[in-house]
Amino acid sequence: MNAVLLTHPWSIWTIIVPLAAAVLAFLVPRRAPLAGIITALSVALFVAATAYRIFLAGPHIQLLGGWQAPLGITLRVDGPALIMLLTSGLVGLTVSFYAAGYFTAADRQERRQQHYFWPLWLLLWAGCNALFLSGDLFNLYVTLELVTLSSIALAALNGSSAALDGAMRYLMAGLLGSLSYLLGVALIYGAYGTVDLTLLGQTVRADGLSRAALALMTAGLLLKTALFPLHFWLPPAHASAPPPVSALLSGLVVKAPLLILFRLWFEVFPDTATAGMAHLLGILGCGAIIWGSLMALRQQRLKLLVAYSTVAQIGYFFLLFPLARGEAAATAWVGVFLLVLAHGCSKASMFLVCGTITRLAGHDRLTGLAGAGGTLGARLLVFALAAVTLVGMPPSSGFIAKWLLINAAIVTGQWWYLATIALGTLLASGYVIRVLSLAFTESQSPPLPIAPRILRWPPLALAVVALLLGLAAFHPAVLTLAGAPVSGIILLEMVP
Amino acid sequence: MDPRDILSIVFLLAAAPFFLAGTIGLLRFPDVFCRLHALTKADNLGLGLIVIGLALQADTWLQSARLLLIWLLVMLSGATVAHLIARTALRAGRKPWSGRS
Amino acid sequence: MTELCAGLALFLLVTIVLGLIRIRRGPSDADRMLSAQLFGTTGVAILLLLGQATDRSFWWDVALVFALLSAVTAIAFVSRTEPAETAQEQRDEHGS
């Protein structure tokens, strides 16, 4: 039994099962929610099996079609991929349950949303998992397109004018980003005759052509991951989509191009990328943290506030580029990957809470929620619980992640990044407290009905998981470094 | 020189004026109906002459047949399209040029 | 022979460039569609000539596809211009 557990290619089923389920959900729309839930449970199982295999047998490479690397495509089942798969499994499972309760067949319009949500989401899920596992530059392009196109369709799902505009903006940004990435791939193939990440890592020369290709691919991916100042498309798309979709877009989808960026910069082009380029990304990250947080503070609608908070949180991920240096490399690496996991869970939870609140109150205007108390107050408490991780308070995983990043900033002597992290945390507390204060003002509005159980538990579960991950952060931290391009000790204690 | 080659060259060279005429007609003729003539000349005769010229050079009958098929298809499409475009233009209320304007 | 074919192909490419002027001038959409149609035919001729000049017969397969599809765009154009599509006001999801 154990031999099968340790040798079977579990990870491919996280791609194949959603693909097959998407087809079934499209064929038999009435049974789509059932197909979705079964898929969610099985994907979670396959992710767990993959984690088990990596934990005991280490990272491994899977050949597709049985062909070796330059000819065939390989899958990389390593630590970074696993953390992403874990995020995808956790967020996907919870959102699937929530969506099963959220999309009902009440009327014609809703039935349409219900019927199309499932195939699109399952294709998106397959795309995400495929992207996380891919070890081939061109295959990454195809998976990225699968992710982008399904995200666009989901963003437009409710058919409102705002959603359609948001989806269109998303589409244009996505096209620009992916074509720019693809041109970089073309140049790389022209120079080295292969698109396999491992082989490229061994052969890439640090010359002008590699730098040009890296710049093209990075620019495209920055646009896709919505790093400030290329974030213009994200808030409208994320805020006007149905809440389960927003949760997926913010919790999962923005991380997809991010992983490609990490793989490119640390595995394929470690010598090509100069310190100046790394600092540029770091500075843009700082800009994102500050700008996104300030914009979040100014928003009048809960969903837009959460969406701008995503813009800010994306900034933290980019601190990896300047911070992962010398002896701080492993620390920063683990910190950022923990942050990806923490942000995925907490942000998805927050968007789901937004959805429940909107369902109950009929809107998500902050002024209108004042004095909500009662039912809404309980929802806002879940929001607060998720926000603990987002802001980075102990003992959440967000806290550990930021702690590691701060340590890395201190060790490498880059104080300004530390200052930005601190400022970002302060601003984040600001916009979270702004929301929470609503719950504690006096209630004037008539009591609202209690939300159905299926709309209450998933966000709470995610928020709790995000919080408790902080206590069990050791395992994910170790796994993150399995097969990672950086190594070293994780500096847990402050070493000024 | 092989007489077949000479014949080919004659046909190919003869094709060029038709294409040129087609283009010039497209540019100079007064209205869409007249320009249709220009188009069909190039389709039927220009391409036809080229096909004949090349078919003379072909090694096998199959290749010649393929060339002829291409020509037939282009003529078929050209005729249908010309008819439909003319009809659209007529229904849109455009009067054929009568030489007086 | 090859020189002649290559030269003719070049010449046909030049006539395409000249034909672009009609697309620019119009005046009607039908005129523009007509120019595109002529380009299709000229394209077939260029493919045939270059296939002969470089001795690659697969070019003729491409020419065949050109010839097969040369009507599709124009017919799409005609169908688009002729009957106007129904107004979309009474659509169900509009009011909800």
Add this chain to the structure above:
Amino acid sequence: MSVSLVYTAAGIILFLLGTYGLVAYAHLLRKILAANIMGSGVFMVFIAVAGRTPGAPDPVPHAMVLTGIVVTVAFTSVALALAVRIARTSNRAHLPGRDEEQR
């Protein structure tokens, strides 16, 4: 081999022309055309690169371009459907700009 360099350069310029069109123009259909032109530029670089190898051209970039063309067609068709839907919902064929929101 210089011919392949000509096509590579043409591909890169096509890509940048398309980028300009995508950014500069408001009409959605124009943006979609621009994206298609960008894509063609990228494919041209792939194919030109494949033609540089000695002997027969490298089939792998050809296969990649075929994949890319299919993906581009998929994107184009969704983008067009979305543009039509926007035109019907809001009676406009462009995205609301900043100045328009203020008006």
Add this chain to the structure above:
Amino acid sequence: MTPGLLLLFDLLLPAVLLWLAWRSLTSSDLFRAVILFIAFSLLLALAWVRMEAPDVALAEAAIGAGVTGALLLVALARIESAAGRRLSPSARWRSAALVLTGTALLAAAAGLLWSLRLLPTMPGGLGPLVDRHLAESGVDHPVTAVLLNFRGYDTLLEVGVLLLAAIAIWCLDEAVPFLQQPLESQLLTGFNRMMLPILLLSSGYLLWLGSHAPGGAFQAASLLAAGMLLALFSGASLPAQWSGLPLRLLLVLGFFAFLAAAIIGPLTGRALLHYPPAWEKPLILLVEWLLTLSIALILTAAVIGGRPTGSRLYPPPSSPSAEGRRQ
């Protein structure tokens, strides 16, 4: 050989392509822009042929001349009937951001073109490797071998993207009646009567060609789709009882077959997409045939641009008149 004349051709063609692209982007009238883009696709196919990429040329010819042209023209008509035929506002040069973009793009052009000098003069490429393993792939044409065997995973996901596009389009909107009245023309009817069988045959020919020469499922599917479009334009439509589950089944058939062929490997202890030995050829052929049918339908669905109306899943609102009054 005539390097001189062909070289001239190779210099003129990219120049014309660039010019067409530029005109297509900047011409004030959108219909003109679309026509210029169609002309651009035509000449692009010539360029692929010149660069000895026959598979790509066939795909470009089939897609660019057929499906994309129809897609664009139909979409343009629909956009203009809803939003009005307006001249597209030209680039707003006033805006400083745009000047900045333009400058940045020029700088990027300079940098990229300059970096091209670093391309290796004698690159290896994967051609020899593909040739070495061609015999094991099950087909005799290198590009098909790469598409359906060596990099079959890409193709599997790519077909997924195509299916996704169809689902997305169906999700976005309901199909409007494609034509208010069919194009009544005896000539067109006759043309179709001749053309449809020829298109069907040629589609089969390209598919058959694909196993040993340039051609293949996508090219064949584009031809088939062109045939369906011709039928559609002259008023044909799918019977209502076919537009529900049967149509959906046909749309997913190719993808599902490919997926099924892919998982034979892991179920029998091999890698994903590792076909059982000696079964490569029949499996690839089966997958290609079904893919052709599904892709053709997906492309046609893309031009129609919406989910079928009147299916039992989304019955029309109970009383349309009441709906009308409400607005």
